[in-house]
Amino acid sequence: MSHARTVSQESVSSISSILSCSSETFYNLYNDENVATHTLCQAALNDIIEPERQQLQDVMAKGNKRFRLDELLIGMLEHAPHPDGRRYVAVALHIAHGKGLQAVIEVAQAWLDSLFFPMMTIPLTRSDPTGSLTPTIQTTYLEIENAKRDQNTLRNDVANREHHHCAITQIHDTKRRAELTKTHPNLVPAAPHALMHAAHIIPFALYSFQDKGDRRLDAAHTWDMLQAWTQLDIRNLSGSQINSPSNAIFMTTTEQDNFGKFQFYLDKDVYPVDDNKYRAKFVRQGLCFSNGQVEADVQFPPYAQSGVLPPNPEFIRIHAAFAKVLHLSAATEYIYDYDGSNEGEVDQRLAQEADFGELLISKLEIMAH
Numbered sequence: 001m002s003h004a005r006t007v008s009q010e011s012v013s014s015i016s017s018i019l020s021c022s023s024e025t026f027y028n029l030y031n032d033e034n035v036a037t038h039t040l041c042q043a044a045l046n047d048i049i050e051p052e053r054q055q056l057q058d059v060m061a062k063g064n065k066r067f068r069l070d071e072l073l074i075g076m077l078e079h080a081p082h083p084d085g086r087r088y089v090a091v092a093l094h095i096a097h098g099k100g101l102q103a104v105i106e107v108a109q110a111w112l113d114s115l116f117f118p119m120m121t122i123p124l125t126r127s128d129p130t131g132s133l134t135p136t137i138q139t140t141y142l143e144i145e146n147a148k149r150d151q152n153t154l155r156n157d158v159a160n161r162e163h164h165h166c167a168i169t170q171i172h173d174t175k176r177r178a179e180l181t182k183t184h185p186n187l188v189p190a191a192p193h194a195l196m197h198a199a200h201i202i203p204f205a206l207y208s209f210q211d212k213g214d215r216r217l218d219a220a221h222t223w224d225m226l227q228a229w230t231q232l233d234i235r236n237l238s239g240s241q242i243n244s245p246s247n248a249i250f251m252t253t254t255e256q257d258n259f260g261k262f263q264f265y266l267d268k269d270v271y272p273v274d275d276n277k278y279r280a281k282f283v284r285q286g287l288c289f290s291n292g293q294v295e296a297d298v299q300f301p302p303y304a305q306s307g308v309l310p311p312n313p314e315f316i317r318i319h320a321a322f323a324k325v326l327h328l329s330a331a332t333e334y335i336y337d338y339d340g341s342n343e344g345e346v347d348q349r350l351a352q353e354a355d356f357g358e359l360l361i362s363k364l365e366i367m368a369h
Contacts (some may be wrong), residue, residue: 012088014224018110019095019103030091040090041077048097048104049073059105068329069108075325076111081318082231089229112331115225119322120262120335121205154243155198155250161308162250166196167298168280169291171252194290198248199256201315202237230318246309254290261332263287265320266298268313276300276310283327 012030016023029035049056049070056070073093080086096103164176172193180188206222223234237247251259258264264287266278280289280296288294300310326332 012224012228014114014221015088015092015107015110015228018107019092019099021095026091026095029094030087037083037087037090040094041086044077044090044093045074048093052101052104055101056105056108059109067331069105069112072112072116072325072329072331073108075328076229079321079324079328080229081314081321084231085229111225111229114221115229116322116326116331117335118206118222119203119226120326120332121203121260151198151243154245154248155196157245157308158198158248158250159196161245161301161306161310164196165191165250166194166252166255167249167300168251168255168296169289169293171291173250192291194252194254196250197253197256199251199259200242201247201249201311201319202232202242203260204242206242230321232314232318236312244309246312247315249311252290258287259319262319262323262326263332264289265323266316267320268317274299275313276302278316283323283332 012026013023016026019026053070056073057068059069060067073089076089077086080089092107093104096107159173159176164173165171166173170191172189172191173196174193175196177188177193206219206226226232227234237244241247249259255264262283264280264282267281268278270279271277277297277299280298282288282294289296303309
């Protein structure tokens with residue numbers, strides 16, 4: 001291969017436990033310079049996913065709505081935020097395939113439960129059959145901290161950076177409008193206004209866990225998988241750094257809700273040269289922003305101009321990758337489209353795994369993002 005691997009042996013320990021193989025076994029194949037990533041990915045697509053499409057589709061279904069587990073795996077291969085993330089998925093599927101279809105299903109469900117659902121702030125139990133805290137998992141376990149939300153400080157920072165306008169729609173902040181009305185009424189803009197919040201790019205809920213051993217262990221598995229698939233250095237978001245302006249965007253509550261549900265993302269490919277300019281796009285047709293637009297150019301001022309860190313391009317790229325995979329697999333519709341009800345497979349599963357208080361907290365976390 002043409003570049004050094006950046007994933008650590010520790011970060012593959014979670015998926016290794018699902019596969020019932022040692023981290024060393026996984027890591028050795030992952031680092032095998034004689035097998036190209038493209039070759040591994042093509043073999044995963046042609047020899048593993050394609051022949052088992054129907055079985056993978058039949059694993060999860062809710063009424064007439066079908067979650068596409070096959071498309072989840074395809075999306076993880078095609079839209080990984082980093083080339084080594086593609087290799088991580090391909091190696092895991094290769095090892096699982098050697099154990100049979102059920103192992104492939106288990107590893108796919110593990111990614112669903114421990115990686116994608118937590119990013120959507122859906123707290124489901126990881127699919128680790130051993131339930132053990134391995135030495136390598138312990139490393140991640142000790143590194144992560146339960147962050148404390150300081151929403152007011154974060155909101156003020158990103159509001160100042162975006163000049164009290166929604167970064168996506170340019171709608172003015174209602175709170176700022178009320179302040180100006182009292183102090184400088186001549187400066188109140190004529191633009192529409194709405195309630196604003198600081199929307200996290202990497203969800204705050206990934207760190208919003210109770211200090212119980214099992215919850216911290218669940219978080220460790222999630223961060224292991226996130227690190228391996230995205231190549232994200234979790235130290236950049238440890239503790240209070242999850243609330244850094246580099247991980248937040250000022251948005252209307254409507255845009256914040258859609259962003260948190262991965263209904264739209266910021267596309268870097270449209271403006272690859274400018275680190276702070278993006279194109280906001282919906283994952284499917286028929287949706288629009290609260291100002292009626294279906295796309296929007298978004299530009300953040302540099303630190304030298306605003307005194308506030310702009311959004312980290314790596315975080316935005318990771319959010320976009322999740323949005324694409326979730327759309328491809330129909331996961332967002334599977335989770336959020338209940339035809340207006342609170343019933344369904346996911347709610348039943350949540351009820352089995354969380355008491356009412358914990359479920360309420362999870363619902364509030366969804367509303368807050």
